[in-house]
């Protein structure tokens with residue numbers, strides 16, 4: 001049997017955001033929760049093998065205890081493993097949510113928060129997933145820096161990063177740059193990126209990567225997530241899906 005892996009990828013949910021630049025209706029507190037719950041239900045319909053959440057689940061480390069506990073509960077209810085990293089809005093600096101709440105206590109969740117990066121294995125899928133915990137959103141932070149070569153003991157090697165896309169030939173003084181050259185140098189089968197709220201596919205002959213866009217922000221092609229199909233014997237397929245209103 002040909003080995004395949006189906007991945008659901010999302011990022012930038014911004015729970016407890018103030019809704020300032022968003023199109024969500026109702027009070028922002030419940031609107032973000034409702035939109036994320038709807039996005040999760042929609043992603044479930046694809047029956048993914050696992051989910052990658054590439055940062056900014058929360059809008060700020062000051063998110064309410066009620067919202068943090070709600071998020072832990074809904075992640076636990078998903079019928080697949082979830083691998084996640086902090087973003088700049090929920091980074092590991094200061095009074096980080098992820099220092100106060102242990103998301104790794106959730107049976108189906110691996111939160112990759114090590115500053116130097118770490119790999120989690122989803123053994124039954126043969127998947128190794130790398131990510132790191134951003135402490136400071138600064139020009140010096142290198143979201144993909146230190147990502148190792150593909151381990152020998154996996155069928156699939158996946159990576160996550162949270163930061164700004166820097167195309168070939170471009171320069172930026174902005175924080176957390178993710179250079180296209182680093183994406184193309186990666187040995188990952190797929191790189192799940194977060195930070196841009198508009199989805200962006202980055203598929204070349206050297207790279208399979210995407211920004212999923214935000215499932216709670218309608219900028220760009222709408223509220224989005226990405227489904228990735230990897231197969232041993234064919235090219236990866238990266239599909240951006242727009243979701244309807246949570247209502």
Ligand SMILES: [Mn+2]
Pocket residue numbers: 012055056087088089162194195196
């Ligand atoms: Mn961000």
